[in-house]
Amino acid sequence: MAQVRVTVDGVNYADDVEPRTLLVHYLRERLGKTGTLVGCDTSNCGACTVHLNGQSVKSCSVLAVQADGGEVLTIEGLARDGKLHPVQEAFNEHHALQCGYCTPGMIMQAVDLLGDNPDPDEREVREGIEGNLCRCTGYQNIVRAVQSAAQKMKPGATADAQTPASVAGGGN
Amino acid sequence: MIPAKFDYVKPASVADAVRALREGGDDAKIIAGGQSLLPVLRLRLAAPSLVIDLGGIPELRGIREDGDRIAIGAMTSYYDILRDDLVTQHVALLAQATETVADNQVRHRGTLGGSLAHADPAGDLGAPALALDAEMVIAGETGTRTVPAAEFFVDYFTTAIGEGEILTEIRFPKYTGWGSHYEKFNRTAQAWSMCAVAAAVRVEGGTIAEARVGLTNMGTTPIRAAGVEQALIGQPASAEAIRTAADRATEGTAAPSDADAAADYREHLARVLTGRAVLAAAG
Amino acid sequence: MTTTAEPTTTPSPEVGKARVRKEDARLITGRTRYTDAITPQGTLHVHVVRSPLAHAKILGVDKAEAAASPGVIGVYTATDLGVESVGLPCAWPITPDMKAPQRPLLASDTVHFAGEGVAVVVARSAAEARDAADLVDVDYEEMEPVLDMEAALAEGATLVHPDLGTNENATWVFDSGEAGTGGSVADAISAAEADPDSVVVKRRFRQQRLIPAFMEPRSCVVDPTGEQMVIYAATQIPHILRTMTTVTMGVPESKVRVIAPDVGGGFGGKIGVLPEEMLCVALAQKLRRPVKWTETRSESLLAAHHGRDQIQDITITAKRDGTVTGLDVHLLADMGAYLGLVGPGVPILGAFMFNAIYRIPALKFTCTNVFTTKTLTDAYRGAGRPEATFAIERIMDELAVELGRDPMELRQQNWIPHEEFPFTTVVGLTYDSGNYEQATDQAMATFDYAGLRREQEERRRNGDPVQLGIGISTFTEMCGLAPSRVLGSLSYGAGGWEAASVRMLATGKVEVITGASAHGQGHETAFSQIVADRLGVPFEDVEILHGDTQISPKGLDTYGSRSLAVGGPAITMAVDKVIAKAKKVAAHLLEAAEDDLEFANGSFTVRGTDKGKAIQEIAFATFMAHDLPEGMEPSLDADAVYDPENFSFPHGTHLAAVEIDTETGHVDLRKYVCVDDVGVVINPLIVEGQVHGGLAQGIAQALFEEANYDEQGTLVNGTFVDYTLPSAADLPSFDTAVVSTPATTNPLGVKGVGEAGTIASTPAIVNAVLDAVRQFGVTDIEMPTTSQRVWRAIQEAQGRATQETPVDTHSPGAGLGSIDPNNPQGEVQ
Missing domain, CATH: 3.30.43.10 (Uridine Diphospho-n-acetylenolpyruvylglucosamine Reductase, domain 2)
Known part of the structure; x- marks a missing residue:
């Protein structure tokens, strides 16, 4: 067993884990963060994407012990103070998800992408999410959503766009 | 899983x-x-x-100027390489190849040293390291030694790193002012290179003065296209001259055959992509 | 209390509105419940030990070391569980003499495909189960695999199931001459052969094997700790699974509750009664504790059912003026080692679609299903109809080449003009509505067909290294599966109806229960829109319940683009019954005759007065039941079951432009335009999303995906490294649009959209690829048309010999690089 101390979605945890425990399994099985999903075993699908110390990673490709001392943000911690992140909002508005299985990873990767490139063109979005597979949408609406979120997140975007809907709302 | x-x-x-x-x-x-x-x-x-886990050794991470070299710690991530001005300015080819590696998430975690030590012949960073005459600093029980890239890649997944040794740093000569390009060809964005070509050239008054060309996935190790380099020197940086030189791309290669590309196709790709890479580098 | 009805500010209708989905709120925040997230207290974890060999005798299974491994509750073979005689169901005996082998839960004597389960390990944790599985030692005696369909049918072939005496599962024939629905193809062919003014074009097409590759790996949790055994499953078919659990395992249907929680995609791939699900039932019964099985992606690719895999021999006859006179279709369809739930019927679903949108006077369809030692095949998005559409749209292009005609013009000459609807086809189906001219005109204009043809001509003239190809697919499909009597005539083992219930809650909210089972399609939103309009309640007040047999006891689930076309009318029928009951109450409360009431926008008003009652008020009054009409039960709730009388027939025109780098063979999809007629559109946002996703899958068949086996019968594409799904960076944006001729076969006028994009797009792409390179003498390229295949086709057409491609050799890909998961070497040795 090895000890891991990690902050996940703003909460501090200290746990003994087997060194072989993947970060994604730690999140799902120990912390109950089942919003982060597993879609493959070869690092292709990106469904398990979370942020580790501010950067997107595939949490199947990080050992929990490697995250020791780090800060993890999952899809479950993305909305702040009851407000959806603009990328979450845009995914809803642009019908960028169907079955929802790739969605947590896709959103986390899109958020990372916009951090690096606040105004990506279509090609840049497509390449920015190339590590995340979706089988439902054909990606078109995902690309639209990411570009739309980019516009909303621009400094000086309209106040309306900066006030995301309530997380709990759901009654769109 | x-x-x-x-x-x-x-x-x-x-x-x-x-x-x-x-x-x-x-x-x-x-x-x-x-x-x-x-x-x-x-x-x-x-x-x-x-x-x-080498993640707890801070000195293995980072990029610095070391005289006429750019020294990159083995644990420096692809992401950090891509964002580094020294690399962009002096070793642009490395950044160009690094940009094509896997996806964003992998580039956040993956490291230059890890990639080179893994020595997958389809990996994208071996060819530029070889073409650019990088040096590998290897630490062992008795201290460190330096191995030139030409001697570093030994075989399929095999390098000059000995038992009990660790790759700590990669040093690149400066190629300030050179033109460069990494031309990668794959089946889908997620697939690795069927074949890729790393090219850097120095053009003087429309003539190719120096050239460095490395090939990805054309043998059990990255391969230096020495024949192409020779053929390029002194030639005009024209499409025709470059294409003629690129015909020598398969000299010394042992192209693997797999589902995406049997050897003859891969050899053909090597010639075509070499022409494109050099032309783009010279452009 | 009589209130005055609100002044009628008619709300804008919900149907047709681009509503964003109400189901998204959970999915975008991670507040989800996919099956693997369900872990009742005390859950045990199951790992299946699978055969690495395709065909082998099992000489022995040594479980001792595994059983002694930490945390292991038990290691079981079929015999240990007493399930060796259990067979999984096939619900579609396509012919009376169809050969059907037992499909066991675990192989006992003989393994019939690589990936078949041999034993299960049950342990406290998934990790412990996985560790112990490595310690189960199975002694195999390898047998010859059966891999090639034609060889499998030859005299003396190794038999997959010797007791059946043949590798032929069944041969199913439809002959329009014999059926009396059209002429004789044999006559058409001999007439054409004898006529210098006719042509006969024969081609062989290969439908490669595909893998549905839903993003959520399959999973089930069986919890035996209550009165009912609860099965949570990542399935498209909770209702069918419930019934089949009874049929398979003998558990009384009333003691089984199946819940399909959030389901991460299916595409036909989650229509199945799985050995793993039934093993979990057996284990839960034996161990009296909840058990969970979740597959890895590699297991999924290996053991979940595959799709397509046909050899298609197509003969078309036509007059030299372009008039098609006959079509002969001869298929070999690979069933794999066993029969899936509807596997043998999948090619038959295509039988009626080979004539597509054309007036073909004679058609014969013959399909022979073949057993091989491969993973079984079953439904995959489109199921039979993509295969049919591919064949007809490819052969129409071949005919156009033969006749020197523009491929679109040839199609126009042969298709059914819109004024001839309803039109009864050569296979006896009645196409109720459609307008091929309208969809085509719009698509051609958006695409700039003439402009692209000019550019193509220019590039050819200039010998441009990048050549342009234009591909067409004018398709139709039969969907809305299906009229029960038609299914009966095809010997299908169930009906095709769908059920719905509407519950009016005391506070005016509405619960709608559907037997359709969503797994990403957006049922909650679309059905809410329908109910909101019909019942006159706010969209937000409608709750759609599904996917749990205790909540929705009756249903036939989701596949075959049926949820809206069949499930939708069931809902409106139930709503109408609610309104009829409410009307009685309203009349009573308003002291008016029922005939004097009118119902609009959710309110009953007395004609000619301002007196009225909202449906919510009626619901509350009914709940109170203080003052109801004499003899009336205090309930407005209603159930309905809808059985369609006909299929629906969406159609569309799809146009693709590809650029081919002739130096490398690389195909770049430059432009894709489609105009689809899916009937009445309930929600354009959802329709567009379905088309996008469908296109991506159809295009992936044309360009990216294939499942191959090596000579030993091992699946080569057993991970996402080798089974190459396209990423966002591999696809362009599509230009999609809809036109609408309402279906007359259902009261909503809808046609279904789930499968359209997949069915239509594959031949458009392949036709475009060939259109670009025919000039070099290329006549065909097998799918997927990878850069290598295109390059090789050009070389060979120009007389240059090229090498064989080792399709069984791993190509470097994500994560693994050059390390072959089937044959690890190098540093991992």
Whole structure:
């Protein structure tokens, strides 16, 4: 067993884990963060994407012990103070998800992408999410959503766009 | 999806890591960024008894100017390489190749040293390292030694890193003012290179004065296209001259055959892509 | 209390509105419940030990070391569980003499495909189960695999199931001459052969094997700790699974509750009664504790059912003026080692679609299903109809080449003009509505067909290294599966109806229960829109319940683009019954005759007065039941079951432009335009999303995906490294649009959209690829048309010999690089 101390979605945890425990399994099985999903075993699908110390990673490709001392943000911690992140909002508005299985990873990767490139063109979005597979949408609406979120997140975007809907709302 | 059990240590210094490696014996495995190791562990294609994490050694990370060299710590991530001005200015080809590696998430975790030590012939960073005459700094029990890239890649997944040794730094000569391009060809964005060509050229008054060309996935190691380099020198930087020189791209190669590309197709690609890479570099 | 009805500010209708989905709120925040997230207290974890060999005798299974491994509760073979005689169901015996082998839960004597389960390990944790599985030692005696369909049918072939005496599962024939629905193809062919003014074009097409590759790996949790055994499953078919659990395992249907929680995609791939699900039932019964099985992606690719895999021999006859006179279709369809739930019927679903949108006077369809030692095949998005559409749209292009005609013009000459609807086809189906001219005109204009043809001509003239190809697919499909009597005539083992219930809650909210089972399609939103309009309640007040047999006891689930076309009318029928009951109450409360009431926008008003009652008020009054009409039960709730009388027939025109780098063979999809007629559109946002996703899958068949086996019968594409799904960076944006001729076969006028994009797009792409390179003498390229295949086709057409491609050799890909998961070497040795 090895000890891991990690902050996940703003909460501090200290746990003994087997060194072989993947970060994604730690999140799902120990912390109950089942919003982060597993879609493959070869690092292709990106469904398990979370942020580790501010950067997107595939949490199947990080050992929990490697995250020791780090800060993890999952899809479950993305909305702040009851407000959806603009990328979450845009995914809803642009019908960028169907079955929802790739969605947590896709959103986390899109958020990372916009951090690096606040105004990506279509090609840049497509390449920015190339590590995340979706089988439902054909990606078109995902690309639209990411570009739309980019516009909303621009400094000086309209106040309306900066006030995301309530997380709990759901009654769109 | 669940690796077999292993022990884990996270040494705080290179010396400690070397010691752990020696004590761990044959079944110890180093984890750098882990982006190649973890998939293999998840599928249980390997089952080391001990995993030694280099993530706790800060001096292995970072990029610095060292006289006429750019020195890159082995644990420097692809992402950091891509964002570094020294690399962009003096070793642009490395950045161009790095940009094509895998995807954003992998580039956040994956490291230059990890990639080179893994020595997958389809990996994208071997060809530029070889073409650019990088030097590998390798630490062992008795200190460090330096191995030129030409001697570093030994075989399929095999390098000059000996037992109990660790790759700590990669040093690149400066190619300030050279033109460069990495031309990669793959089946889907996620697939690795069927074939790729790393090219850097120095053009003087429309004539190619110097050229460096490396090939990805054209043998069991990255391959230096020495014939192409020779043929380019003194030639005008024209499409026709470059294409003629590129015809020598397959000299010394041993192209693998796989589902995406049988050897003859791969050889054909090597010639076409070499022409394109050099032309873009010269452009 | 009589209130005055609100002044009628008619709300804008919900149907047709681009509503964003109400189901998204959970999915974008991670507040989800996919099956693997369900872990009742005390859950045990199951790992299946699978055969690495395709065909082998099992000489022995040594479980001792595994059983002694930490945390292991038990290691079981079929015999240990007493399930060796259990067979999984096939619900579609396509012919009376169809050969059907037992499909066991675990192989006992003989393994019939690589990936078949041999034993299960049950342990406290998934990791412990996985560890112990490595310690189960199975002794195999390898047998010859059966891999090639034609060889499998030859005299003396190794038999997959010797007791059946043949590798032929069944041969199913439809002959329009014999059926009396059209002429004789044999006559058409001999007439054409004898006529210098006619042509006969024969081609062989290969439908490669595909893998549905839903993003959520399959999973089930069986919890035996209550009165009912609860099965949570990542399935498209909770209702069918419930019934089949009874049929398979003998558990009384009333003691089984199946819940399909959030389901991460299916595409036909989650229509199945799985050995793993039934093993979990057996284990839960035996161990009296909840058990969970979740597959890895590699297991999924290996053991979940595959799709397509046909050899298609197509003969078309036509007059030299372009008039098609006959079509002969001869298929070999690979069933794999066993029969899936509807596997043998999948090619038959295509039988009626080979004539597509054309007036073909004679058609014969013959399909022979073949057993091989491969993973079984079953439904995959489109199921039979993509295969049919591919064949007809490819052969129409071949005919156009033969006749020197523009491929679109040839199609126009042969298709059914819109004024001839309803039109009864050569296979006896009645196409109720459609307008091929309208969809085509719009698509051609958006695409700039003439402009692209000019550019193509220019590039050819200039010998441009990048050549342009234009591909057409004018398709139709039969969907809305299906009229029960038609299914009966095809010997299908169930009906095709769908059920719905509407519950009016005391506070005016509405619960709608559907037997359709969503797994990403957006049922909650689309059905809410329908109910909101019909019942006159706010969209937000409608709750759609599904996917749990205790909540929705009756249903036939989701596949075959049926949810809206069949499930939708069931809902409106139930709503109408609610309104009829409410009307009685309203009349009573308003002291008016029922005939004097009118119902609009959710309110009953007395004609000619301002007196009225909202449906919510009626619901509350009914709940109170203080003052109801004499003899009336205090309930407005209603159930309905809808059985369609006909299929629906969406159609569309799809146009693709590809650029081919002739130096490398690389195909770049430059432009894709489609105009689809899916009937009445309930929600354009959802329709567009379905088309996008469908296109991506159809295009992936044309360009990216294939499942191959090596000579030993091992699946080569057993991980996402080798089974190459396209990423966002591999696809362009599509230009999609809809036109609408309402279906007359259902009261909503809808046609279904789930499968359209997949069915239509594959031949458009392949036709475009060939259109670009025919000038070099290329006549065909097998799918997927990878850069290597295109390059090789050009070389060979120009007389240059090229090498064989080792399709069984791993190509470097994500995560693994050059390390072959089937044959690890190098550093991992």
